[in-house]
Amino acid sequence: MKPGELERKLIAAAKAHAPSEAVPYAFEQRIMARLGKAPVLDAWADWGRALWRAAAPCVVIAVLLGIWSAVHEAGTPSSDLSQDFEQTVFAAVTHDSDAN
Secondary structure, eight states: OOHHHHHHHHHHHHHHSOOOSOOOTTHHHHHHHHHHTOOOOOHHHHHHHHHHHHHHHHHHHHHHHHHHHHHHHHTSOOOOHHHHHHHHHTHHHHHHHHHO
16 A cells, blocks of 8 residues: 555544543643653763772772782792893894894
8 A cells, every 4th residue: 555545544534533522631731741750861870870880890800810810920930020021022122133
């Protein structure tokens, strides 16, 4: 069925049946009052709630990883962090000079 023909039939059916006069008392005011009470979405509050809910699991994960790191580090011999850092930073430079 074509949209224009369907629209014409629906309008004709609506005109054939008159609306009832038995509308409840103050129906319009009750509907308008409910529409006015719709909550306003606050994006900042939603982000804040989500971040606060994520804070506790992040702290727990950080503590567990810290404990795991400390236990894992205790089993290996200690090395000089400054020497390890320097070797890591200059690894590309020394690698390029060895290739020439």
